[in-house]
Amino acid sequence: MALIVQKYGGTSVGNIDRIKNVANRVVRTAGQGNKVVVVVSAMSGETDKLIGLAGQLSAAPNEREMDMLLSSGERVTSALTAMAIEALGQKAKSFTGRQAGIITDTVHTKAKIERIAGDRMKQALEQGYVVVLAGFQGVTETEDVTTLGRGGSDLSAVAIASAVNADLCEIYTDVDGVYTTDPNIVPEARKLEKISYEEMLELASLGAKVLQTRSVEFAMKYKVPVVVRSSFNDNPGTLVVEEDKEMENVVVSGIAYDKNQAKITVVNVPDKPGIAAKLFRSIAEANIVVDMIVQNVSSDGKFADISFTVPKTDTRKALEVSEAIAKEMGAERVDRREDISKISVIGVGMRTHSGVASKMFQTLAANNINIVMISTSEIKVSCVIDLKYTELAVRVLHEVFGLAEAAH
Ligand code: ADP
Ligand code: ASP
Numbered sequence: 001m002a003l004i005v006q007k008y009g010g011t012s013v014g015n016i017d018r019i020k021n022v023a024n025r026v027v028r029t030a031g032q033g034n035k036v037v038v039v040v041s042a043m044s045g046e047t048d049k050l051i052g053l054a055g056q057l058s059a060a061p062n063e064r065e066m067d068m069l070l071s072s073g074e075r076v077t078s079a080l081t082a083m084a085i086e087a088l089g090q091k092a093k094s095f096t097g098r099q100a101g102i103i104t105d106t107v108h109t110k111a112k113i114e115r116i117a118g119d120r121m122k123q124a125l126e127q128g129y130v131v132v133l134a135g136f137q138g139v140t141e142t143e144d145v146t147t148l149g150r151g152g153s154d155l156s157a158v159a160i161a162s163a164v165n166a167d168l169c170e171i172y173t174d175v176d177g178v179y180t181t182d183p184n185i186v187p188e189a190r191k192l193e194k195i196s197y198e199e200m201l202e203l204a205s206l207g208a209k210v211l212q213t214r215s216v217e218f219a220m221k222y223k224v225p226v227v228v229r230s231s232f233n234d235n236p237g238t239l240v241v242e243e244d245k246e247m248e249n250v251v252v253s254g255i256a257y258d259k260n261q262a263k264i265t266v267v268n269v270p271d272k273p274g275i276a277a278k279l280f281r282s283i284a285e286a287n288i289v290v291d292m293i294v295q296n297v298s299s300d301g302k303f304a305d306i307s308f309t310v311p312k313t314d315t316r317k318a319l320e321v322s323e324a325i326a327k328e329m330g331a332e333r334v335d336r337r338e339d340i341s342k343i344s345v346i347g348v349g350m351r352t353h354s355g356v357a358s359k360m361f362q363t364l365a366a367n368n369i370n371i372v373m374i375s376t377s378e379i380k381v382s383c384v385i386d387l388k389y390t391e392l393a394v395r396v397l398h399e400v401f402g403l404a405e406a407a408h
């Protein structure tokens, strides 16, 4: 007998028939003698719909109220899923984040899980219930509802799997697993049988939304065994595992894209020590995660332009903070661009093989795609380009790195 966590994403619980399909799968797993914790997302489109409603009332809605609002989507599906399971004759009980004892910090809309009490869930499992947890949510020490960032039900699933010491955490979604790139953009993309936590972390943080970045971080840290598979068939899926020797032989294992980045540029800042420190301290204090940073100094060395990228959802806040600092430091102005995307080539094999960056730049150039910013790490190269070339760039890079036919 095993203890299995199964997370079902928005498309998988998108309507009543799909919820019934989920119930069937859960009951089948329980019928094989396993204890099951199910984590559900809101129905597809629901979270966006709620964000839209709030947007009609305010350009910057109160974040505490946002969390009250957004957590309702998952609450609906958790109750419906529990009902659907009971209709098949299997005992099931739904839990909100609060009832499950998921305690987070107080950073509304992107809270971090601090601990999971989980007593009621464990008790329900002991009593033979299937536990159905509303994903994406927790509660602060002072009982305010929080949410865990977009895609946060993945994190709920991995964290619960770790808390109850599950044998496996299955992430059910609308594709068969993790592919060399988004299979909805490149039909030739190849499903990976397995991927290392590290590569998955890069893929996710660089835009492949198949797993939320923080869920991968959590899985890597606590060694939670994760498999990504489809809720619409019984194909084997992709295992997320620790790196092995064989993986290093593959130089590039995936291409990711991220259309949710914005570029902020502080123009003509007097080039003095401490300027970047000041700017990025304020940005960090506003809980904004900065990704790429580029500084260009003018030819006379007196002024600098500092450009950086932030998630589009934080553009407003980042602009406000930058404008205040720019004024203080005597910079000329602050510009922003939202029509950009970031394309990344990822692979643990890059540690030992060279030439990936130059091949990437050449390929983009050959397709007349201008590079706006570049950043690299041990196992990835990323370029910011014009938004409109995203799909083209992904396709040509996927081809030039031979991802469709390479053996993994
Ligand atoms: P869910 O609602 O189940 O959480 P998401 O929409 O968050 O599902 O994530 C699944 C989607 O991720 C797929 O439909 C696919 O378009 C996208 N995706 C992007 N990159 C990849 C990749 N490398 N492998 C698989 N899917 C990817
Ligand atoms: N419903 C939330 C979202 O759309 C969380 C999730 O689906 O994982 O971001």
Ligand code: MG
Pocket (backbone or CB within 6 Å): 009, 151, 154, 209, 210, 211, 212
């Ligand atoms: Mg998701």
